[in-house]
Amino acid sequence: MSRFRRYDGGDPLAPPVDLAEALDAIGQDVMAGYSPERAMREFLRRGGTDQAGLDELARRVAERRREILQRNDLDGTMREVKELLDQAVLAERGQLARDITMDDGDRAFREMQLANLPGSTAAAVSELSDYDWQSGEAREAYEQIKDLLGRELLDQRFAGMKQALEGATDEDRQAVQEMLSDLNDLLEKHAAGGVTDEEFRDFMDKHGDFFPENPRDMDELLDSLAQRAAAAQRMLNSMTPEQRQELMELSQQAFGSPQLMEQLARMDANLQALRPGEDWSGSESFEGEQGMGLGDGTGALQDLAQLDALADQLAQSHHGARMDDVDLDALSRQLGPDAAVAAKTLQELERALRDSGYLKRGSDGELRLSPKAMRQLGKALLRDVADRMSGRSGARETRTTGLAGEPTGSSRRWEFGDTEPWDVPRTITNAVLRDPQALGGRAGGEGRAGVSRLRIQVDDIEVVETEARTQAAVALLVDTSFSMAMDGRWVPMKRTALALHQLVRSRFRGDELQLIAFGRHAQVMEIEQLTALDARWDKGTNLHHGLLLANRFFRKHPNAQPVLLVVTDGEPTAHLEPDGDVWFSYPPHPLTIAHSVRELDAAARLGAQTTFFRLGEDPGLARFIDSMARRVDGRMVSPELDDLGAAVVGSYLDSRGPASSYRDHFGDLYGGGRGFWV
Structure with a gap:
């Protein structure tokens, strides 16, 4: 469905x-x-x-x-009230000046009353509440003040009221008073023990036009009202003491009656009791010049919340x-x-x-990268390695078959002595292309049941192309001493290990790879462990222990070609004693060097192809690594950190012999990459 x-x-x-x-x-x-x-x-x-x-x-x-x-500023309502007040006073003075029928004493009294109005807008509005306006225009402007105040006070609690009640009649105002009275009764009943669904629906049926949010139940009604009322209170808190005082005085003139303020105060008290978790005491500092009315100001406070x-x-x-x-x-x-x-x-x-x-x-509740994520990350790192190696050209692979032969996905013309299986679709296609009429039965005659015969010649035959594979046992030794972390080589080291791991697992599945981390001591690690390994600050570069573990790994795979890859930024400063304790000395002690050289010689006797990757520019380290590499007929590479992964992967591919081609092993990273490699 x-x-x-x-x-x-x-x-x-x-x-x-x-x-x-x-x-x-x-x-x-x-x-x-x-x-x-x-x-x-x-x-x-x-x-x-x-x-x-x-x-x-x-x-x-x-x-x-x-x-x-x-x-914005919060005195928009006060400004609008003052403009209407000034308009009313100006119109009244004009009327007094023009009215020649008025008694001079009465005119003088009225002019004096207008001239001596208090400086406070609220006080002036209050004082003129009983004034007998002579000008119709002035009377209308003053009535607009009372109407504006009523609409603004309602707009504070019910968004949109200022516009909805513009030009409202006495009946409209009476409807507002009735709604407020019923609402307060509803709130108080809810606080006393609850309101039934029927009572809530009756209220909404009667007064729903005042609630465009269309609350579905009592809780939604309470939430919307309380949020707006709390914002109105925060707006009041944000005013200066003078602004608050004037507003409270003006509020008594709303709709010409204090009843509106009484109902609103009652509603605020009910809402605060029912929703004490709202922010009723906060305030904000408005610094602008665009005055906002009470409703707009409350809306701004809601926006801020x-x-x-x-x-x-x-x-x-x-x-x-x-x-x-x-x-x-x-x-x-x-x-x-x-x-x-x-x-x-x-x-x-x-x-x-x-x-x-x-x-x-994991079992401890912490998130970890899954094997799926490790493969995805490894593929991305391998793609980066491929980008850096794209300028290198690899030799074509040999095409001899054997127990370790793997199809490449391509085919080639059969040559005398080939034992590879035929590529039947290609062979038949070649025959058809050579003689297109053969399928029509006009070449070679017709066979049984009228089936055409297709003659295959030697030149038509193609065989499945395979590549010779020799199994390799690869030991990648990565330095995890404190200098690797201190000099920013920690992450490039991990990226290199993960890229090599991905290549072996995806393209050379017959090879064995062991990751060995060596700091003060060495240990074999899974790729997930090495990737998540925190920087270690223990002093010591125990190459001796790392080579011991590598040689043990090589001996477990006697039929594989040993490949030893060592990434380090320091000379050996630690070795294992016969009792298993770590012996540390800096500068490097001759005994530590001797132990390391002995294990390196053991790796050479096992036939290991050795490459050292020297990080850093220390001349002493360069001389030492170079002598170690020459001793076992190996190589020393000094890559930049960004090229470390490409250097290690390239060395591994070189160890696979001339049958390794970068294009064949990285082409799938680019959807075949047939036009990518040089």
Whole structure:
């Protein structure tokens, strides 16, 4: 059964979120020592190449908040009242001057009364409440003041009332008073023990026009009213003492009766008792020049509260925070639909990372990169290696077959002595192309049941192309001493190990790879362990122990070609004693050097092809590594950090012999890459 829901923004034809960039960024942070959870949070915070992150959205929220405060002021209603008051007084004075029938004493008294009005707008409005206006224009302007105050006070609690009640009749005002009275009765009954659904529906049937939000139950009604009333209180708190005093005095003139203020005060008290969790005591500092009325000011305070809530949601700072916590409707209202689409994409990205198997939760409850994520990350790193090696040309592979022969996916012409299986489709196609009429039965005659005979000649035959494979046992020794972390070589080392691991597992499945980390002591590690390994600050470069483990690994695979790859930035400063204790000395002690050389010689006797990758520019280290490499007829490579992965992978491929071609082993990373390699 199909289910439909409201469209929530974005490109409806857009493909699912691409996790490649996210996984690469998360993997880099994990290798730098972050937990996967923190790494994911950091990516969501930064965003992607074409994707706004949480920090960008939070910046826009803060900018929007600052704009509201710097553009607006809260004295808009007071300014409008003062303009109407000045208009009324000016019209009245004009009428007094023109009215020649008026008694001079009465005129003088009235002019004196107008001239001596208090400086306070509220006090002046109050003093003129009993004034007998002679000018119809003045009387109308003064009545507008009372009407404006009533509409503004209602607009504070019920958005849109200022416009809805413009030009309201006495019946309209009476309907408002009745609604407020019924609402307060409803609130008080709810506080006393609850309101039934029927009572709520009766109230909405009678007064629903005052609530365009169309609340579905009592709780929704309470929430919307309390949020607006709390914002109105915060607006009052944000005014200067003088502004508050004037407003309270003016409020008594609303609709020409204090009854409106009494009902509103009663409603505020009820709402505060029912929703004490709302912010009833906050305040803001408005610094702009654009005056806002009471309703607009309350709306601005609501916007500020919503922006504060969005800032908290986007911060994702509390335990268990999720992108699903972000209110997309509020974000769209405050920043526009583009921001909501960006946040929704981040939500989908987080959900995909958690639900697609790239992150898994361990027995301790912490998130970890899954094997699936490791493969994806390894593929990305291998692609980077391929980019760096794309200028190198590898020799064509030999095409002899054997027990280790693997099909390449291509075929070639048969040559005398070939024992490879025929590529039947290609062979038949060649025969047909050579004699297109053969299938029509006019060449070679007809066989049984009228089936045409197709004659195959030697030149038509193609065989399945294979590549000779010799199994290799590869030991990658990576230095994990404190200098690697101190000099920024920690992450490149891990990237190199992961790229090599991916290549062996995906393209040379018959080879065996062992990762050995050597610092103060050495240990064999799985790729997941090495990738998540935090920087170690123990002093010591125990190459001796690492070579011991490598030789043990080589002996377990006597029929494989040993390949020894050593990545280090320092001379050996530690070795294992016969009792298993670590012996450390700096500068390097001759005994430590002797132990390391002895194990290197043992690797050479096992037939290991050895390559040292020297990191750093220390001349002493260069001389030592060079002498070690020459001793076993190996090589020393001194790559830049960015090229370390390419150097190690290239050395491994070279160890596979002239049958290795970079194009054949990396072409699939580019969908075949047939035009990519030189």
